[in-house]
Amino acid sequence: MNKRRLLSLGLTLVLSIGVLTGCGSKSEIIEITNVSYDPTREFYEAYNEEFKAYWKEKTDQEVTIVQSHGGSGKQARSVIEGNEADVVTLALAQDITAIEEAGLIEAGWIDEFEKNSSPYTSTIVFLVRSGNPKNIKDWDDLIKDGVEVITPNPKSSGGARWNFLAAWGFADELYGGAQDKITEFITKLYNNVIVLDSGARGSTTTFVENGQGDVLIAWENEAYLSLKEHPDEYEIITPSISILAEPSVAVVDEVTKKRDTAEVASGYISYLYSDAAQRLAGENYYRPSNEEILQEFSNVFDLNSRLITIDDFGGWEEASKEFFVDGALFDQIYSE
Amino acid sequence: MKELIKKTKGKYGKKIIPGFGISMGITISFLSLIVLIPMASIIVNASGLSFEEFIGIVTEKQVVSGYKVSFLCAFIAALINSGFGVILAWVLVKYEFPGKRILDGLIELPFALPTAVAGITLTALYSDKGWIGKIFAGAGIQIAYTKVGIIIAMVFIGIPFVVRAIQPVLEKLDTQYEEAATMLGASGSKTFLKVILPEIFPAMLTGFGLALARGIGEYGSVVFIAGNIPYKTQIAPLLIMTKLEQYKYADATGIALVMLIASFLILLIINIVQSYMNKVTNN
Numbered sequence: 001m002n003k004r005r006l007l008s009l010g011l012t013l014v015l016s017i018g019v020l021t022g023c024g025s026k027s028e029i030i031e032i033t034n035v036s037y038d039p040t041r042e043f044y045e046a047y048n049e050e051f052k053a054y055w056k057e058k059t060d061q062e063v064t065i066v067q068s069h070g071g072s073g074k075q076a077r078s079v080i081e082g083n084e085a086d087v088v089t090l091a092l093a094q095d096i097t098a099i100e101e102a103g104l105i106e107a108g109w110i111d112e113f114e115k116n117s118s119p120y121t122s123t124i125v126f127l128v129r130s131g132n133p134k135n136i137k138d139w140d141d142l143i144k145d146g147v148e149v150i151t152p153n154p155k156s157s158g159g160a161r162w163n164f165l166a167a168w169g170f171a172d173e174l175y176g177g178a179q180d181k182i183t184e185f186i187t188k189l190y191n192n193v194i195v196l197d198s199g200a201r202g203s204t205t206t207f208v209e210n211g212q213g214d215v216l217i218a219w220e221n222e223a224y225l226s227l228k229e230h231p232d233e234y235e236i237i238t239p240s241i242s243i244l245a246e247p248s249v250a251v252v253d254e255v256t257k258k259r260d261t262a263e264v265a266s267g268y269i270s271y272l273y274s275d276a277a278q279r280l281a282g283e284n285y286y287r288p289s290n291e292e293i294l295q296e297f298s299n300v301f302d303l304n305s306r307l308i309t310i311d312d313f314g315g316w317e318e319a320s321k322e323f324f325v326d327g328a329l330f331d332q333i334y335s336e
Numbered sequence: 337m338k339e340l341i342k343k344t345k346g347k348y349g350k351k352i353i354p355g356f357g358i359s360m361g362i363t364i365s366f367l368s369l370i371v372l373i374p375m376a377s378i379i380v381n382a383s384g385l386s387f388e389e390f391i392g393i394v395t396e397k398q399v400v401s402g403y404k405v406s407f408l409c410a411f412i413a414a415l416i417n418s419g420f421g422v423i424l425a426w427v428l429v430k431y432e433f434p435g436k437r438i439l440d441g442l443i444e445l446p447f448a449l450p451t452a453v454a455g456i457t458l459t460a461l462y463s464d465k466g467w468i469g470k471i472f473a474g475a476g477i478q479i480a481y482t483k484v485g486i487i488i489a490m491v492f493i494g495i496p497f498v499v500r501a502i503q504p505v506l507e508k509l510d511t512q513y514e515e516a517a518t519m520l521g522a523s524g525s526k527t528f529l530k531v532i533l534p535e536i537f538p539a540m541l542t543g544f545g546l547a548l549a550r551g552i553g554e555y556g557s558v559v560f561i562a563g564n565i566p567y568k569t570q571i572a573p574l575l576i577m578t579k580l581e582q583y584k585y586a587d588a589t590g591i592a593l594v595m596l597i598a599s600f601l602i603l604l605i606i607n608i609v610q611s612y613m614n615k616v617t618n619n
Contacts, residue, residue, distance in 0.1 A: 073580070073581040074580075077580065077583070098583050153564060153578070155578045155581065155582070156564075156574065156577050156578045156581050157581070158581060193565075194481065194563065195481050195563045195564065195565075196563060196564045196565050196566075197559075197560075197564060198559050198564060198574060198577060202559075202560065205456065205560075206459075209456075209460060210459055210460055210463040210465060210466070210480070211463065211465035212463060212464075212465070212481070320582075324582070325582065326396070326582070326587075327396075331398065331566075334398075334565070334566035334567055335567070336397065336401065336567045
């Protein structure tokens with residue numbers, strides 16, 4: 001008898017807790033999913049807290065944000081195949097265009113937010129071992145005999161296309177656009193690549209954890225993260241010419257329509273441009289797209305190197321056709 | 337007894353164990369959902385390509401070299417596993433020693449470990465800075481980022497197949513055979529080659545086939561330890577990923593289809609050889 005009483009007491013307790021929580025959530029909790037790429041993990045962890053507080057104050061709504069990270073192309077494919085993302089924050093515009101072509105994002109997304117929908121940017125730098133034993137200063141040092149280079153394959157890693165294009169930009173300047181000279185330069189560079197990983201995180205592991213190679217061609221933010229973890233073992237070298245890597249962000253229109261999250265998703269991305277979020281990006285080694293806030297970080301980033309952009313290559317579609325599709329220039333670098 | 341079974345069999349071939357209908361139903365729907373339909377969808381996806389396009393894709397130079405690397409390395413790894421698998425199974429079955437249970441459990445670890453973790457760990461050990469790789473590097477042998485590295489990863493993921501295929505056969509093998517062979521004056525090696533090996537050979541073949549098929553398709557662990565340099569250490573599954581990165585689903589499934597057919601043929605041939613051998617030994 002006693003047992004039964006205890007049981008009914010327990011059940012009552014559980015039920016009343018259930019009812020109470022039901023009452024509490026009257027001010028509704030909204031959930032949105034942000035599908036992003038690998039190296040943004042630390043940044044969005046911090047930003048999500050910032051945004052939650054901001055949104056609560058502005059609208060009195062509680063937001064929870066589900067984060068997902070992985071290779072940029074892989075993440076885009078998962079959204080195309082039905083992973084319900086309210087916002088995507090990926091490594092290159094091409095991946096978001098692919099989601100657009102699948103009918104999930106409306107055309108013209110790139111102009112929906114400021115600065116080509118890139119609230120933060122990065123660039124390509126070199127990470128070398130402490131003391132810079134091979135004396136690497138610029139791109140032309142990477143084609144010297146005996147210099148071992150680590151970089152991912154631009155065909156299997158979308159993010160690594162920025163690396164390739166930055167090198168091309170340097171050679172283009174050096175040889176005044178002479179195509180065969182540039183191709184020779186790029187070929188020499190990739191012949192010095194001893195491990196061609198399938199993704200950027202793989203390359204970082206190869207260089208940092210497994211101690212391979214003399215220089216890692218890396219995203220600036222990734223390079224700073226490695227430096228932060230092992231401050232005495234590496235140095236960052238900023239080449240004279242690099243590329244402005246613009247990771248793009250977009251609201252996934254079809255998903256937000258279905259889940260009724262359009263407002264908060266749009267707010268989530270707009271707030272990336274706020275001063276607070278821009279500073280947070282800078283603290284996580286992304287370059288804030290707000291010029292004034294970028295200047296606040298001039299002691300962190302080398303702002304003197306010349307940055308070309310994807311527009312110098314006529315946009316992603318042109319660049320892909322010329323360099324990265326099957327049988328294009330990158331494939332010709334390698335022969336049997 | 338036979339009469340009795342026949343009697344209970346009834347008009348519709350009712351078996352002595354009930355539930356044939358329902359268990360067969362479950363088998364077919366389960367197999368369809370998990371195996372057959374996904375496999376068929378590979379073929380359907382690839383059929384978006386015309387025949388010329390398909391041939392063009394799978395005979396592209398890089399793709400052919402990818403197949404060569406995957407098949408060659410998987411073949412060597414499966415051979416190595418067949419040899420070592422017999423020894424491991426032998427030790428686990430024939431001897432008693434402390435820690436045997438633990439060792440037995442360790443064999444299955446490659447199944448349980450996420451392949452990426454295996455790849456990263458093996459690379460860290462076998463690179464010229466890792467503590468095993470360092471020893472070999474001293475002798476001028478590079479392991480990680482070469483085909484040798486790929487083979488090591490494939491040996492790692494393939495070993496449980498061989499051991500687990502041979503172990504039960506060895507356990508069932510009557511020790512009287514060995515005793516008889518010894519009493520008739522056969523040497524140790526002769527007993528092994530003429531008496532034991534023929535018994536366990538079909539199981540070895542099964543293990544070899546499974547390890548080979550697994551190695552051919554392996555991506556997660558190999559991709560970290562291979563240098564992924566085109567024409568040298570680029571495996572076929574990586575080329576599938578490359579195609580996907582370009583959003584070329586049909587191309588990717590085209591490459592996959594060839595691997596699927598090849599693996600299927602290998603397993604089929606092994607099955608045929610096995611049943612032939614069973615006939616020979618039974619007669």
